[in-house]
Amino acid sequence: MLEAVDLECVRGDRPLFSHLSFRLKPGELMHVTGVNGSGKTTLLRTLCGLTHAAAGEVRWNGSTIHELGDDYRSQLAYVGHSNGIQGELTAEENLRAACLGTAADTTRIQETLKRLGLAPYRHFPSKVLSQGQKRRLALARLAILRKSLWILDEPLSALDVNSVVLMTEILMEHLARDGLIIMTSHQEIDVETKTILQIQLD
Amino acid sequence: MKTRHKRLAIIVTGVVGLTVAGLFVLNAFRSNLVFFYSPTEVLEGKVSVPAGKTIRIGGLVEKGSVQRSPDGLKVDFVVTDLNKKLPVHYEGILPDLFREGQGVVTQGRLQPDNTFVASEVLAKHDEKYMPPEAAQALKGGTFTPGGETKKP
Amino acid sequence: MPNFLKAIGCLLRRDLTVALRRSTDVLTPLVFFIIVVSLFPLGLGPEPSVLRTIAPGVIWVAALLATMLSLNRLFANDHADGTLEQMALSPHPLTVLVLTKVAAHWMLTGLPLVLISPLLAVQMNLPESAMGTLVLSLLLGTPVLSLLGAVGAALTLGLRGGGVLVSLLVLPLYTPVLIFGAGAVAGVIAGIDIEAHFSLLAAFLALALTLAPWAAAAALRVSLD
Amino acid sequence: MNWSEFIRMGGYGFYVWSSYGLALLVLLLNLYLPLRRRKTVRRLLHEFLRLKEQTR
Amino acid sequence: MQYMHKYASPKFFYTLAGKLTPWMAALTAVLLVAGLYLGLFVAPVDFQQGESYRIMFIHVPAAWMSMFIYVCMAGAGAIALVWNVKLFEMFAGNCAPVGASFTFLALVTGSLWGKPMWGAWWAWDARLTSELILFFLYIGYMALEASIDDPRRAARASAILALVGVVNIPVIHFSVEWWNTLHQPASVGKVGTPSIHPSMLAPLLLMSLGFTFYFFTVALMRMRNEILERERHTTWVAQLLESKS
Numbered sequence: 037m038l039e040a041v042d043l044e045c046v047r048g049d050r051p052l053f054s055h056l057s058f059r060l061k062p063g064e065l066m067h068v069t070g071v072n073g074s075g076k077t078t079l080l081r082t083l084c085g086l087t088h089a090a091a092g093e094v095r096w097n098g099s100t101i102h103e104l105g106d107d108y109r110s111q112l113a114y115v116g117h118s119n120g121i122q123g124e125l126t127a128e129e130n131l132r133a134a135c136l137g138t139a140a141d142t143t144r145i146q147e148t149l150k151r152l153g154l155a156p157y158r159h160f161p162s163k164v165l166s167q168g169q170k171r172r173l174a175l176a177r178l179a180i181l182r183k184s185l186w187i188l189d190e191p192l193s194a195l196d197v198n199s200v201v202l203m204t205e206i207l208m209e210h211l212a213r214d215g216l217i218i219m220t221s222h223q224e225i226d227v228e229t230k231t232i233l234q235i236q237l238d
Numbered sequence: 239m240k241t242r243h244k245r246l247a248i249i250v251t252g253v254v255g256l257t258v259a260g261l262f263v264l265n266a267f268r269s270n271l272v273f274f275y276s277p278t279e280v281l282e283g284k285v286s287v288p289a290g291k292t293i294r295i296g297g298l299v300e301k302g303s304v305q306r307s308p309d310g311l312k313v314d315f316v317v318t319d320l321n322k323k324l325p326v327h328y329e330g331i332l333p334d335l336f337r338e339g340q341g342v343v344t345q346g347r348l349q350p351d352n353t354f355v356a357s358e359v360l361a362k363h364d365e366k367y368m369p370p371e372a373a374q375a376l377k378g379g380t381f382t383p384g385g386e387t388k389k390p
Numbered sequence: 391m392p393n394f395l396k397a398i399g400c401l402l403r404r405d406l407t408v409a410l411r412r413s414t415d416v417l418t419p420l421v422f423f424i425i426v427v428s429l430f431p432l433g434l435g436p437e438p439s440v441l442r443t444i445a446p447g448v449i450w451v452a453a454l455l456a457t458m459l460s461l462n463r464l465f466a467n468d469h470a471d472g473t474l475e476q477m478a479l480s481p482h483p484l485t486v487l488v489l490t491k492v493a494a495h496w497m498l499t500g501l502p503l504v505l506i507s508p509l510l511a512v513q514m515n516l517p518e519s520a521m522g523t524l525v526l527s528l529l530l531g532t533p534v535l536s537l538l539g540a541v542g543a544a545l546t547l548g549l550r551g552g553g554v555l556v557s558l559l560v561l562p563l564y565t566p567v568l569i570f571g572a573g574a575v576a577g578v579i580a581g582i583d584i585e586a587h588f589s590l591l592a593a594f595l596a597l598a599l600t601l602a603p604w605a606a607a608a609a610l611r612v613s614l615d
Numbered sequence: 616m617n618w619s620e621f622i623r624m625g626g627y628g629f630y631v632w633s634s635y636g637l638a639l640l641v642l643l644l645n646l647y648l649p650l651r652r653r654k655t656v657r658r659l660l661h662e663f664l665r666l667k668e669q670t671r
Numbered sequence: 672m673q674y675m676h677k678y679a680s681p682k683f684f685y686t687l688a689g690k691l692t693p694w695m696a697a698l699t700a701v702l703l704v705a706g707l708y709l710g711l712f713v714a715p716v717d718f719q720q721g722e723s724y725r726i727m728f729i730h731v732p733a734a735w736m737s738m739f740i741y742v743c744m745a746g747a748g749a750i751a752l753v754w755n756v757k758l759f760e761m762f763a764g765n766c767a768p769v770g771a772s773f774t775f776l777a778l779v780t781g782s783l784w785g786k787p788m789w790g791a792w793w794a795w796d797a798r799l800t801s802e803l804i805l806f807f808l809y810i811g812y813m814a815l816e817a818s819i820d821d822p823r824r825a826a827r828a829s830a831i832l833a834l835v836g837v838v839n840i841p842v843i844h845f846s847v848e849w850w851n852t853l854h855q856p857a858s859v860g861k862v863g864t865p866s867i868h869p870s871m872l873a874p875l876l877l878m879s880l881g882f883t884f885y886f887f888t889v890a891l892m893r894m895r896n897e898i899l900e901r902e903r904h905t906t907w908v909a910q911l912l913e914s915k916s
Contacts, residue, residue: 110481118472124411133404136397255600262593266586333790549818562807612827627723634726634780649892
């Protein structure tokens, strides 16, 4: 369970939002919306523990994420604005590197690449991939890593219609496995699930 | 791995690393680091000085050894460490603190005939600061610097 | 913990693969090192005794500058494509990951410098007796350069003018290594006992190994904030 | 007390007085900079608050 | 910890510093005038160096301050890093320019003293070189702080740099023993008999104390400016400015 308590974020001297509290249970999805510059990305990065909150705290199963440290990060998968893909490495090598040695069995990598339509590019350096393909490769990480909390910043950007449908499927599978998702998106998402939490930042 | 164990691991590696560094520093202090050589080291061949290499010699200017040329620019003096004596030849302006019986560091080349031609002379002043009368008294043995003056 | 060691191996292999596929990145500092040292005889004249006197200092300063030149490769690429962010979010301690990256960086910059240095020593008329000391001093000193450089590179990550800034931050910290590294080589030419120099270089290495990865990891977290 | 002797400082007047002069300069400069900054900051903030009132 | 946050609140500190500054400034003036009087008129001539040793009353306190301020800066930076206290961030950041100017002063007066005493404007001895490196460290610190836009990020990055640099301070301190060079060994720090005459020690200590209080006065003044600027969104700053005008 992820909890935010009285969260306040500041960029430079400019306050973005304050007194933000919510609670996200397993199997729930939170959709964060808001205009440009309202602090969506900052909120997501704060929830990851990359950015310090000016006040308040983020809790995972009751303990603050700074107390948990690496234990929290072992439950967390994040896809940000940048894809985190090294252009010199092939798609497969990139996925292996993302796992950092844990649970990287070849069959699962191959299956995932196939599902996301990246199988033909398996042995090409990733720099030849298109923007959308790179995005799909970044999202393939989610399927490989098997973490319970997914934090996704604009996961659907640069994706075509088919990929969006595919991605929605993957998100729903994750929720069905009692996973948690926090995401931002400009598109409407039609994920059928028990709960969708909408948070509007202004 | 528990957070507590990780913290312990960090502390242990920190302590081990700093201890190793400390041991190396101690070892370095045991064998000495030199900035300049003494006349004894040079003349007894404890350091092999290749001909033509610039080195530094440190020691005291022997009393009564300073001889200046009439124009005052050429100076000959003897540097001693109270064991061996090394004649030094120098052309140029001497610093104010250059005095007989005082510490000096000269930089230059050792000649084959075991004399030294200096290209630079630097006076090394000691760490005592006191008024002239106190220094006078000190030489007479009636004054010791610092708090001990108050003793009857 | 096999997981933990696997992660180190995986990261090391990844960094080495990436660097070898961009071989110009690896070669540039090495060629720079050779060119800088080769320029000194041209500027000073080929007098062997002069060259021999300045050789230890010249080779060491050139090694310092070559390392500086390679520092932006340490984190900048990974920062630009977001890999660094992922690394900071991995369940392994960032300090250890940073240490691994520094090790990879040293293998690709420091080690080649060490290996090529005898060639330059010959160029600079360094006596053969000093050759071993030069190699050993560089072997002890260049890891310190990479470790301290990592702190500077992490601090200046993503800043405008980062390349110049990193030299301003890191070069003053390099001075002790330079003094004792070049001092050891000069000392062995003068025929004095240089055990103390090596002792201190080893002490610097131990200190840097203990503290620098920790500082660099903290700096990375600040830079990613 | 002989003033010209005092200024001469036993022949070291140039070195001694330039040291003391430089010290005075550095101390005054360090005092002047925050005082000037204080003025600037106050002016800026008055302006900032006035504009903020207007936009409200 | 909560008390620390309360008393380290910018508003509380702003008023406190405002009350404290005039007293600190007065104390600084008294100490410096007394130090100068004792140093220039009362202290006798040195038996070796003549009148030129009077540069010591500027040079030595400036060199001490340069190190003291660096340690203060790193300490405040460490506190700010660990406990996330804004006030210490500002203190650390405002130490640097004052510290750099004292380092500069120590270097130039050292050079002015070195010319008549050693016969050279500059000698590459351990202490002068370490002081020069300290100056570079200050410059690097200020450059790093200036090139990061977000003030809190800048403060944390430069605090890490200061902590790395502070390892250099012991190198400066023990450099005399390490390199055994031209510069005199520390006169006052030695345990047992201080080898400096009390009539010369008194102005030295007075000047050092004066410099210390000067540093704190200037740091408080600088911090007050920064507090106003960084807290401009808050109501207390608005109220304060309205009541003043």
